[in-house]
Amino acid sequence: MSLTDHLPVLVVLIPLLAGPVCVLVERPRAAWGVALAAAWLSFAAAIALAVQVSNTGTISYELGGWAPPWGIEYRIDTLASYVLLIVTAIAALVMVAARQSVAHEVPEPLIARVYAALMLAFAGLAGIVATGDAFNVFVFLEISSLASYALISMGRDRRALTSAFDYLVMGTIGATFILIGIGFLYMMTGTLNMQDLAVRLPEVWDTRTVRAGFAFLTVGIGLKLAMFPLHLWLPNAYTYAPSVVTAFLAATATKVAVYVLLRFTLDIFGIDFSLGRMPLEYILLPVGLLGILSASLVAIYQVDVKRLLAYSSVAQIGYMVLGIGLASTTGVTAAILHLFNHALMKGALFLALAAVAYRVGSTALQDLAGLGRRMPWTMLAIVVGGLSLIGIPATVGFVSKWYLVLAALERGLWPVALLVLLGSLLAVIYVWKLVEAAYLTEPKGEVAVQEAPWSMLAPLWLLVIANVYFGVNTEVSVGLARQATTILTGGGG
Secondary structure, eight states: OOGGGGHHHHHHHHHHHHHHHHHHHOSHHHHHHHHHHHHHHHHHHHHHHHHHHHHHOOEEEESTTOOTTTSOEEEEOHHHHHHHHHHHHHHHHHHHHHHHHHHHHSOHHHHHHHHHHHHHHHHHHHHHHHBOBHHHHHHHHHHHHHHHHHHHHTSSSTHHHHHHHHHHHHHHHHHHHHHHHHHHHHHHHSOOBHHHHHHHGGGGTTSHHHHHHHHHHHHHHHHHHTOTTSOTTHHHHHHHSOHHHHHHHHHHHHHHHHHHHHIIIIIITTHHIIIIISOHHHHHHHHHHHHHHHHHHHHHTOSBHHHHHHHHHHHHHHHHHHHHHTOSHHHHHHHHHHHHHHHHHHHHHHHHHHHHHHHHSOOBGGGGTTHHHHSHHHHHHHHHHHHHHHTOTTSHHHHHHHHHHHHHHHTTOHHHHHHHHHHHHHHHHHHHHHHHHHHSSOOSSOOOOOOOOHHHHHHHHHHHHHHHHHHHOOHHHHHHHHHHHHHHHHSOO
């Protein structure tokens, strides 16, 4: 077997091995070099996997020489390759910006541990996407979660510790629910292989155990996803974590949780069960709308930009949940598309805030005063990211919301389409607050503030350009989202 045959496991194994190496090398620059190399190697592996899947179809990788369903299988289909590309690309870009940002915000003795934890979180997220085994989803979910708790606790504000603890409590409840749900499915089917589960579950759909398993899984994933009203851990976690940690988690962790929700509800249980026999449609639709409107309203009143964007993330998760809740091909396509587009938006915005924190030492709204002139490239990036959040044409945000509106109108739900537009109008208000502070407010004092270093601007602007490029040229992103939707809704069991 050639090296390319092992790509499904290498994309997970590379960051998993890099984690302990970062601790062993100890020196901050060396640890950063190891993490950077691992992230880019994983990204290269993800690109190769995506090309392979597009050429040959779904890849099945057997671990230990045991054929599925008896052994553990890594399974890469269109949706998995799509999400792997997102996770690895964000990790690679964040690592470029991480050296100076982490050195500025984290005490030197802890820097190597930050990179180690980032690698473990990265490996966990990649493993969730790559595995074809339901129990392995739980294992990798816990690897990424435990690393995330540690990362959040390393923020310089003492409130980072309580934020990490809150996330730990909520995350543990979510993980317990997921484990119980998987246990119920195993009890009724005798298998943990996802494809085997999809085949066997229709025989036991009408049992209380399967219905209870479905409920436990949905609530548990909802907690990990920060789906309204299970989102209470997210604002503090994003606000007090080190800036690059927030950028990484905001652009990847919740997206992987959406992937897990899609995989279990539409692929394993099947669309007929999830949206037919079970009332998931009638739960996700109102929950998605409430998340969009309430989180957007709360975001308007925030005085810290990281916290503002954290509530914005809850609203954006609402759009994805709404897409699934619309229970149509167009709706699911919109959800998968927004998964990609939101990663680009939030990756860019939080990396821009990392640059602001590096130069100004704060992300408070009042400290953005006059930065439009002092940090023109960074603030322009925030403006473009903000326009994408609103959903202005020629940005990725517009594409997602266009498909959501189409999905709502296809179902005859014109009030839902209007509420999606209302969510965009609310986004205008909180994005305008950033623009007003940066460009229309005089700076306090005469403290000289320079533009962020190129090592932070380069990955930031790659994401900004991607926000515009994929907003204009939608062929690749929409095409992959449609293919993934076809697999989920047509071949899911």
